[in-house]
Amino acid sequence: MTFVLEATNLEKKYKDFTALKHLNLHVxxxxxxGLIGKNGAGKTTLIRIICGLQEPTNGTYAIYGVLNHEKITEVRKRMGAIIETPSIYGEMTARDNLIDQYKLVGMPTHDGIDELLTLVGLNHTGKKKVKNFSLGMKQRLGIAMALANQPDFLILDEPINGLDPEGIIEIRELILKLNREKRITILISSHYLDELSKIATHYGFLDKGFIVEEISHEELMKKLERKIELTVNQPTEFVKYFEKCQIPYEVIDRRTINVYGKYNLSSFITELSNHQLTVEEIHEHEESLESYYMNLIGGAIND
Known part of the structure; x- marks a missing residue:
């Protein structure tokens, strides 16, 4: 398996404060x-280290397998990033901002600017100054500038902060397009869990500088699957019935069985009763990504 980014026991300390603690991460x-964490959990600190803006106190990280400092500087040319607010000039047009960015990253010609503007949906802005753009348009321009060096790894720090619903949808569709059509690996830090759940293929749950869990979207969806918790006094008979009917289940203990899927509760209980299977207690559960994260770390997300 090829990892674009790996971190091993990564630490970052500031005098009496530890921002990252033995952090392990695999992209x-x-x-x-999706790098998920509350404000202050360490998301931006991690991203600044990956981008070479800060040095870790301890631990290692590798980009495309490269650990050496001199070589990692070279391999960062394959990266693009937006950290916090995009650096754009309000008195200039979108095109002029991109021309300036092309010079900054050492691109020999301006070839590709028209394609970039079309890609992010800003090809019709003409001579309109960026200061008159909506926040969503500015964010899309920031992404275009991060793509100026044609990276295959893109890092976005809180890309939908402050956007209205229309702007959020635009950024979501652009991220999916970059990943699916341009084959760009993308790391997104955010505390907007519902939005991340629409696009992420993998998640890293960060709390107090520590990755609590890494999990794929498929694995997470199984954990979030709707379930019915049954308290019974004849678990063996229930298991036989569930096996016969191919009903997904999990035995929790000698009296508790979880049944997975969507069922009409009254019809389900009636069907069990028709097979002489008596339920003492029944509880329905449907966990969200937000509640899953809260159960991992405790507390509210948008602190």
């Missing part, structure tokens, strides 16, 4: 990796 090539 698979081709993934959209």
């Amino acid at each position: 698979k090539k081709g993934a959209i990796y």
